[in-house]
Amino acid sequence: MRHRSLLVLTTAVTAGALTLSACGSRDGGNSGNDSSGGGTTVVIGLDAPLTGDLSALGQGIKNSADLAVKTANKNKEVEGVTFKLTSLDDAAQAGTGQQNATKFVGNDKVLGVIGPLNSHVGESMQKVLANANLVQVSPANTAPQLTQGPEWQDGKKVRPFKTYFRTSTTDAVQGPYAAQYVYNEMKLKSVFVIDDKKTYGAGLAATFKKEFEKLGGKVVATDNVNPEDRDFSAIATKVKNSKADFVYYGGEYPAGAPLTDQIKKAGAKIPVVGGDALFSGDYIKLAKKNSEGDMATSVGAPLETLDTAKEFMKNYKAAGYKLPYEAYGGYAYDSTWAIVEAVKAVVEKNDGKLPENADETRKQITEAMQDVSFSGVTGDVSFDEFGDTTNRQLSVYKVKDGKHVPAKTGEFKG
């Protein structure tokens, strides 16, 4: 029976391998040198997917935060304080994000954390950081429950963690905003809704669906996919035969690009509409011509149209980063700058230096964050009582000639 048992063992090992591979890879933090020529060094921790298929967005976040740190040091924004960025890779895995959060907490020099990109990773980091009073500002988490508690949809908004802030708007407005745009301005009345069952994707699809039905639109079918899959032929055939006017996809571009590609190849020439996680140049690169006409909503106004963003874009280019800043670059810059401002406020409060005790410093920075207000890359940055940004601008982008072109910018009115 040796062979049979070998087969059973092999199957068990396969299952193990599946689990292991889900843990993803991790690469060490960037250990920069500590030489600051006197004064205090404040480390800002950054957590984002720097590898894997969301790395385009993650690297954009990292570079933009790096630019903010360099700018703050160059301008001597806070007298006597040198900022340093330490980046960790979460590979879009919740478990890895949590480990990274623990690492940040363990380092006394870390006084603020930027990130992560993914809402489900954010969910796993919140408590670890909150227990240590370490402030966290996410440039990209859009799931509403992160700031408003799990029962936000029933109107019971409770802020779960007072250390958590974000500079991006939430899916509670992003999904409905897309619904209003498509229904009122594109005049498309029937939709096939697909999501990837992740915190971000499922939440986005649900808020979209609710608003679209409220407006009078028809949801002809719903379906879901595994975000790791690349074969969507069966769903593409279903979409084609459903005769829907368009597809709404709650999910991210690595699966979104092949999905739109296969829907069009199956013969359904209808646009795919999605959230800010489809708003990446890689989406177009992967789906090529079949991404034409697709739409993505994203938080804030297009950077190109904001005066405050022009300098950021100029400096980003001058700094010579290899990869573009992508959808969240501006928000990452503002998140970093919010931490710089909070540190500045604490330094001013304590007669020009930070408190000796790291726990005390972290606590004061968290408190200072609540009152931070400055003019950032993406507009005026400040936080409401839930830690959400007070900037509620949204934009719709449409793929035209291989580029995301802004179609509309506005504020969501419920």
Added chain:
Amino acid sequence: MHDLPEQLANGLILGAMYGLIAIGYTMVYGIVQLINFAHGEIFMIGGFGALTAWLWLPDGTSLMVALPVMVLMAMTCAILVGIGAERLAYRPLRGGPRLAPLITAIGLSIALQQAIWAFYPDAKKDLSFPQFEGGTVHLAGISLQRGEIFLLVAAPLCMIALAVFVSKSRTGRAMQATSQDPDTAKLMGINTDRIIVTAFAIGAAFAAIAAVAHGLKYGQVSFRMGFIAGLKAFTAAVLGGIGNIYGAMIGGLALGLAEALATAYMADVPGMEQFGGGAWKDVWAFVLLILVLLLRPQGILGERVSDRA
């Protein structure tokens, strides 16, 4: 159910790809009783080989012209890695405890994946693969993508070629003999080492063809694509009866059909609404595997072989 023909086509095409990869698992298992877990990575390297060939060719080369070069390059890369794996990782362990080559295979799989991740330019994210120009082809009410036609032509040709090779050629018959009893085969003057290398090479070549088909169909390759594809192909090989080359193809087709049909219709079965949809298709594919293994532990086409050793 009006889209049944199309869903069947989707399932068969996906299944043919699983089947092509599964051949590599089943041939190696049939001869050395080793599950070559690095086979999924050999498939992935085939994909990157094809992409490299495409990038080397001058811009503006038509894909029709480039395709043979790409297939050749994919096969060369995959076969080299396959043979290298056999020579360097598995042969030194032959005759050792059975667990040793298995663990080595898993290690090799991770090493190959990370090597591509680290050294292939820009491979840290999905890379786009060339696509055929032109729209969908309609054939008897079924719409086919241009990229799928390659697979539809290649898969049956490969199967026929393999069947003829194994049953008619000298090496093929030596292969069968080695799989039945390696020691006696050796006594009869068969160079079993060469036969084993041949099995690895054929498996790698088939995986390379599947990889080109994968690239053409989905328009992208990534360093992680071998993992899921390898897992599915391994499942297909077990489903069809591991060690049986026809079983690998049958198992692949069954798996592909199960996935497509579960995605398309499971939600329509009363009481199953919440278990329908694309995210559940793997669950149904594995339910099928468990059912088959419960009723026929040797797999669909597998024969109940008395255990050697």
